[in-house]
Structure formats: C-alpha cells, structure tokens
Amino acid sequence: MGLNQFRAAEPRRRFFSVVCLSVLLLAPFFDAGQSRAEPEDIPGEVISADSPDAVKYGKLRDLIETSLEAETRNLSQLKDQLQSLEKFDKAILTEVNAYEIQFSTHSNLIHLPQVQVKELEKAWNMHSEALKNISTRMEDIRTALEEVVRQQEFSAEQYELNVRQLESVKTELPANPLTEKLVSNMEALIRQLGDKRDILEKKRAIYDHALNSVTAIHQKLTDFLPKFEQALRDKKKEALFTRKKNTAQPFLFNQIDDEIVSTFRQVDAVLVREYKTMARRIGEKGYFPVATFLALIAAVFFLMRKLRNYLLALDEHHHIGEQYPWRHLTLHLLCKSLPLTGLMLFMRLYGHIRDLYAPLPVFQLLCYLLFFWLLSQWAIDFLKLWREKGAPKMPVLLMRRLRILLQVIRYFGLCIVLSHWLIGDSLFLLWLRMAFETTLLIWCVRFWKAFWRPETWQPAGKMPRKGGRMNLFTGLSYTIAVGGMILEAVGFGVFARYWYVSWGITAVSLLWACLTFYLLREWGRKFKAASAATTKGETPATAPLQWFSLHICWLLWIETLFLSLGFAWHLEKPDFIANYVRFLKKPLPTEGLDLSLWSVTWAVIFLLMTQSASRLWRKILLEKLPAGSIDRGLKNSIIIISVYLMWIIGILIALGSIGVDTKSLTVAFGALGIGLGFGLRNIFDNFFSGLILLFERPIQVGDVIEVNNIWGEVKNINVRSTLIQTYDNASLIIPNSDLISRQVTNWSFKDIRIRRNIFVGVAYGTDAELVRQTLMDAAENVEIALKYPKPDVLFTDFGNSALTFRLRVWTDVDSCLAVETGIRFEIDRLFREKNITIPFPQRDLHIRSAVPPPSPGPEEGEV
Numbered sequence: 001m002g003l004n005q006f007r008a009a010e011p012r013r014r015f016f017s018v019v020c021l022s023v024l025l026l027a028p029f030f031d032a033g034q035s036r037a038e039p040e041d042i043p044g045e046v047i048s049a050d051s052p053d054a055v056k057y058g059k060l061r062d063l064i065e066t067s068l069e070a071e072t073r074n075l076s077q078l079k080d081q082l083q084s085l086e087k088f089d090k091a092i093l094t095e096v097n098a099y100e101i102q103f104s105t106h107s108n109l110i111h112l113p114q115v116q117v118k119e120l121e122k123a124w125n126m127h128s129e130a131l132k133n134i135s136t137r138m139e140d141i142r143t144a145l146e147e148v149v150r151q152q153e154f155s156a157e158q159y160e161l162n163v164r165q166l167e168s169v170k171t172e173l174p175a176n177p178l179t180e181k182l183v184s185n186m187e188a189l190i191r192q193l194g195d196k197r198d199i200l201e202k203k204r205a206i207y208d209h210a211l212n213s214v215t216a217i218h219q220k221l222t223d224f225l226p227k228f229e230q231a232l233r234d235k236k237k238e239a240l241f242t243r244k245k246n247t248a249q250p251f252l253f254n255q256i257d258d259e260i261v262s263t264f265r266q267v268d269a270v271l272v273r274e275y276k277t278m279a280r281r282i283g284e285k286g287y288f289p290v291a292t293f294l295a296l297i298a299a300v301f302f303l304m305r306k307l308r309n310y311l312l313a314l315d316e317h318h319h320i321g322e323q324y325p326w327r328h329l330t331l332h333l334l335c336k337s338l339p340l341t342g343l344m345l346f347m348r349l350y351g352h353i354r355d356l357y358a359p360l361p362v363f364q365l366l367c368y369l370l371f372f373w374l375l376s377q378w379a380i381d382f383l384k385l386w387r388e389k390g391a392p393k394m395p396v397l398l399m400r401r402l403r404i405l406l407q408v409i410r411y412f413g414l415c416i417v418l419s420h421w422l423i424g425d426s427l428f429l430l431w432l433r434m435a436f437e438t439t440l441l442i443w444c445v446r447f448w449k450a451f452w453r454p455e456t457w458q459p460a461g462k463m464p465r466k467g468g469r470m471n472l473f474t475g476l477s478y479t480i481a482v483g484g485m486i487l488e489a490v491g492f493g494v495f496a497r498y499w500y501v502s503w504g505i506t507a508v509s510l511l512w513a514c515l516t517f518y519l520l521r522e523w524g525r526k527f528k529a530a531s532a533a534t535t536k537g538e539t540p541a542t543a544p545l546q547w548f549s550l551h552i553c554w555l556l557w558i559e560t561l562f563l564s565l566g567f568a569w570h571l572e573k574p575d576f577i578a579n580y581v582r583f584l585k586k587p588l589p590t591e592g593l594d595l596s597l598w599s600v601t602w603a604v605i606f607l608l609m610t611q612s613a614s615r616l617w618r619k620i621l622l623e624k625l626p627a628g629s630i631d632r633g634l635k636n637s638i639i640i641i642s643v644y645l646m647w648i649i650g651i652l653i654a655l656g657s658i659g660v661d662t663k664s665l666t667v668a669f670g671a672l673g674i675g676l677g678f679g680l681r682n683i684f685d686n687f688f689s690g691l692i693l694l695f696e697r698p699i700q701v702g703d704v705i706e707v708n709n710i711w712g713e714v715k716n717i718n719v720r721s722t723l724i725q726t727y728d729n730a731s732l733i734i735p736n737s738d739l740i741s742r743q744v745t746n747w748s749f750k751d752i753r754i755r756r757n758i759f760v761g762v763a764y765g766t767d768a769e770l771v772r773q774t775l776m777d778a779a780e781n782v783e784i785a786l787k788y789p790k791p792d793v794l795f796t797d798f799g800n801s802a803l804t805f806r807l808r809v810w811t812d813v814d815s816c817l818a819v820e821t822g823i824r825f826e827i828d829r830l831f832r833e834k835n836i837t838i839p840f841p842q843r844d845l846h847i848r849s850a851v852p853p854p855s856p857g858p859e860e861g862e863v
Contacts, residue, residue, distance in 0.1 A: 064185045117236055123228075142211060148200060152197070361421075606650055690717060690736040701717060703749065707742075712725055760805050761803060763801075782826060784811065
C-alpha cells in the first residue's frame, strides 16, 4: 500500500471526529443523580417513560454505540495500513540502498582517469534524476508524516475526553443495568482509542525512520552534486586539450567494413535504448503530457505565424522601408525565422520547467538541432535580404558561393551533431569531420580566387581594393579552415569541434550586433533630426522617453555583445549565464565600496533614468502650467529647483547602488567641502549665487536687464552662470556671483512699463507753448506709445544756442526703442511743418591781427 491509499481513509476519520465532537457537545445533558436510559429498559419507579432525562440518556447511548462501531472499523483499517506501511518501509530502505550503491559508483567514477566525457554525462543525468526522485519522495513522506501527527493529536484529545466522560458517568449516574452497559461500551471505546494511539505511534515511527533515511541520502547526493559538476567540467577541459596519439588511424581504409558494421550496431543500440526510455516515460506519465506538449507546440507555431504576419503588415502599412531601411531589414530577418525561434525557445523553456534533459537525452538533442538550424537560417535569410533590399551589390557568383558555404555548414553540422550523439567519438565521426574541414578549405581557396578576379566584379561594380578589412577577412577565413584541419591532424579532435562551433556562434553574434548597431544609429540620427526640426529648439513630448530608451538600448547592446561573444567561447555553455552573472557581481578590489560591474551598470541606469525623468518633468511643467496662471520666472524657478532635487535623489540612489551609505557620504562631503572651498571657491560661489537667484528671484527668466550698459533678455539661469541674449542676438554668459554682488538694472522686475526721455532744442525766439504742443502731438501720434500715464513736456534749460525741452513718454520694455524712433521721426516732421528750427551749436571766433616788428636799418659806416 502506498501513500495515496493511506490518504483514502481520511473521510472515515473525519466522520469519526464529527461523532466524538457530538459527544462533547451533548455532555451538558448529564444531570447529577439521574439515569439517561430508555423508559422501557428502566423500572417505572426510577424514570418515567415521558421523562426528559430518559430521552437524553437514549441519545447518549446511541452516540456511544455509533462511535464504538466507527472506531472498530477505523482500527481495522489502521492495522491493515500498518502492515502495508511496514512493507513500504522496506521498499524505502531498498530504494535508499540502491541510491547508496549508485552514489558509491559515481564517487568512484569521477576519480577514474580513463573515464570518458559521455559516461560522465550519462552518470550526471542519472544523478540528477535520482536527486529529483528523492526530493519528490521526501515531500510525500513529510506530508504523510504531518497527517499522522495531526491524527495523533486528535486521537489524544479523544482519549482524554472519553476518560473524563467515563469518570463522570460512574460518579453521577445511579447504578443499574443500563448504566453498567453504558460504562462497558465506553470502556471498550477507550480501549480502541488506546489501540489506535499505539498504531499511530508505530506509523509515525516508520515515517520518521523513512524520512530520516531519505533525507540522509538526499543530503549526501546534494553535497556530492558540486563535486560531480566540477569533475565533469574538468573532464571536458581535459578532453578538449588532450591529444590522441594514433593520428594515422583515419587513413587505415582496410578497417572501413568493420567500422561501418560497428557504427550500425551502436546506432541500433542507442535507438533501442532511447525508444525504451521514452516508452517507460510515457508509461509512467501517461499519454496526456505528450498530447499536451504537441498541442502547445502547435499553439506556439500558430501564434508565431500570426505575429509574423502582423509585423509584416505593420511594416508595409507604415512604409518603414522608406524611412528606416535598417529597421526594415532587421524586422524582415526576424520575421522570416520567427516561427522557428518561438519553437526553439518554447522547447528550451519547457525542458527546463519539466526537467526533461536528464531523463530524455533525445529531447536535449532535438533542442541542439533546432538551435543549430536557427543559426544557419539567420545567415541564409540575411544573404537573401541583403540582395533584395537594395544593399551594396555583390556579384552573383560570390553570393551563390556564400549560400553554398552556409548549406555545407548546415548539413555537415547536423550530421556531426547527430553522429556524435549516436556513436560518440568513433572513426566514422572523425572521417565526417575531416570531410567537412577539407570541403571548407577548398571553398576558401575557390571563393577568394574568384573574389580577386576583375571579371567577377564587372557586372556588379568596382572591385574592392586589397588591404585593410579585406585582408582581415581573407586571413580570418583561412585561419578558421586551416586551424581546424591542423588541430584535427595533430589529434585535438575535441578542440577542433569546439573551434568551429565557437566561430559559428561568433559569426552569428557579430551579424546581429552589426544589424542592431546600424538600427540604433539610424534611430539616434532620426531622433536628433526630429529634435532639431522643432520650433525654438523644443523637443516632442515623448523625447525624454525616447532619449532614455535609446541610451538603455545602447547599454543593452554592449552587454549583449559581450554576453554573446563570451557564450561563443565559453567552455561550459549551459553554465555560462550563471558564471557571467557571478563575474558581473564579483566585487572589485575597493575598500568600503560594493563596487562591481553589476553595481556600476545599475548606477549608470539610475543616472540615465534621472536624466530622462528630469527632462520629462521639465516638459510636463512647461505644458501643464498655463502661461497666465503663474509668473514665468516663478515657473522657471520651480522647474529648476525640482530638477535639482531629482538629480540629488538620483545621484544618491546611484551611489547607494555601489555601496556608498549616508555616513560615508557625510564624511566624504565634509572632507571634500574643505578642499573644494579653497580650490573651487569661485565655482561654489556661483552655485550658491544661482540658488539665491532662484529663491529670491531678483532676476527671472524673461526679464530685461542692463549689465555694463548692455541690454538683454534673461534666457536661462543655470548652476554656474546665467544666459542673457542681447538685442543684437549675442549671448552673454555672466557668472551668477556677478549678478548678486554687482549693480544690475532690471527693467522688467515688477512692471514692464518704462519711461523714456527725448531731448530736443529749438532756436531762441521760438514760441515755447507751440513747441510744447508740438511735442505732445508727436507723442500722441505714435500708436505704440502708452496713453496712460500721459506724456508730458518739461522746459529744462536755456542752453548756449537753444531752448532745451524734454519729452517724457511711457512705453513697455519690448517697444521702447521703436517708440523713441517713431517719436523722433514725428518731431522732425511736425517741426518742418510748423517752421520750428533746431539750431546748430553757435561758436564765436575772434581773430586778432599781429603788428610786424620793424626791419633793421643800415649800419653806420655803410653807404
């Protein structure tokens, strides 16, 4: 009897529990000094027929009899279960002994120097399967043991309850035949409960012993698993770099017949073994899992085809090929292999979930074949799309030979993988590998010979120049082909197989890396072009999210490239992901910091998220805060301060991801502040001056200010400096400290209205009242001048050559120059009409005539 048969008795135990609880609930019906027997069994002088005590007594008697019958049946079942459980205990011990023998065999196997990798892999599969079965068995036994413990607890409560009830009946009921019968039944029920308690105790002991045995072997196998995996890895490395001595064996053609016969025998034995394994698996699990698996495969294949058709229709509808050629090429390449990709991923996921690799090696083989077919299909589809989508032209001869190479690699690779699984490292497999290597070398010679012939490129275009990348490709192809042949010839057959597989995965990885690189670069250029084409340099509403997505994609591209190349050349490809994660999380030699590539990556992601969030927040505030509801300068202050706070939080989170806590930040900032206070005093001065400008807001974005006799509009207040755009469209970058410590004229601080003065002089003798009225008319004739406050005229002075007047007119900051110019034009026109003269400056020039000195006369004595 198994564990499932033990659980079948659960409904009967529940019924018995209900009966016992009913007895407990009817205990209050006992009244001191009264009998509970039926009226016909008790003399009339003791209890009458219609007495309530007689009715209660009869119910108690019926309950006790029913409980006794139920416990009798339950006790019989428990005895049968105990006998079956003893057999089950022996079966468990036999199973544990078998696992012990298997453990000893595997422990000795990993220390044998001549053991093959295939034998170790088979033993590791058996070990994993045994560990899984033991875990399942341990959970079943633990569940059954918990059930037995609950039965023991309930049985103990029943036993104590019936013992107390029996004492109550003996002391409270009068002595009569009916009471004696009731006491006898209750004593029998108590004896049965005692027997049940003893049987449950034995069952618990058996389960404890079985659980201890299974737990011990489970712990032993679990502890041995890392050693087993390490031994398997070491054996694979050893086989990879171990040279076979008899390298001339493939050329012994007299052994062909024997080798063929041996190969067919091995294939037949493997196929029969795998058939029996699958039949046994189906016999254990039934046909329903097989039908479910096939139905899921059909559903995945159908969904992938639907998704492919949808993506192709979306590409055609939006004309992606015209605007995004690389995205169009990548999408079509992915769509062509989408059903196969979905099928391969489903099988890998299903195999991991159901753990089918160890018990069904054929399932793992099928996954390998699908993966290899998918890699080759990507390369073949890329060649087709490369020629169809207007890519750089290549001669038809070279394209045909590239397709031939891919077909050769595909079918030779499938044959090699299948032969290795069927017959292992045999002479036939060695012949097959050498045939592939010879074919590959011949292809390289013929391809590059045709490549460098000028007539090959005449229909397609200009032949590439020798040198540079072409020499690299030529040397690399010969290195791959000749390198594999040399490794095979000197006896490193396993390393030659690893050589070709790694280069194949590398080629496919670089293919997708190049496609995604050009796709991301195309996306980045389109994004920059769209941002530059918008008005006033503003970006679209989704620009911050696009910017963040673009940078995250570049980060993922770098990580995926290293991941794929590492996977290509890693010795243990199934364990590569776990090893790669451990490598990323390995701490760098830095004291006090949890610095690793993983933490640095997350820090970069947090900073990118902060940058994107700050841009998006700035965009939301600019769009959601209406222009008239809040002052422009206040809006800008709110935006900048909130962005500063977001950056502070983002930097703290990024520092926390690399292990920098608040205490170390306090100490670091304290020491750093002292040093920066001396070395970068001006920068900190400008930074805090910028904060003062944002909070106090003496100067806001949009204000018109005058600095050093230069007028300009404040465009942006940054951390270190303020950007001012002059009316000559020049940009002034002024440090914030200069705006705080020096005199600055803000023409639009509280009110955008300003008063402008226009001075004019007229000739002496002109009617002053006429001049005043003319100036007022000139101010009123200019429409953009403000009518309130009203303009006025002041007679300021009697000049040297003119009477000086000053016209004061009000306008706004944006129109001040236009108003002054318009008024001056109007004054000139009105003065000409009214013959009012604006005199030139008068200067008096006095010329004094000088008397020449007398000429000297003749000297005495001259004639």
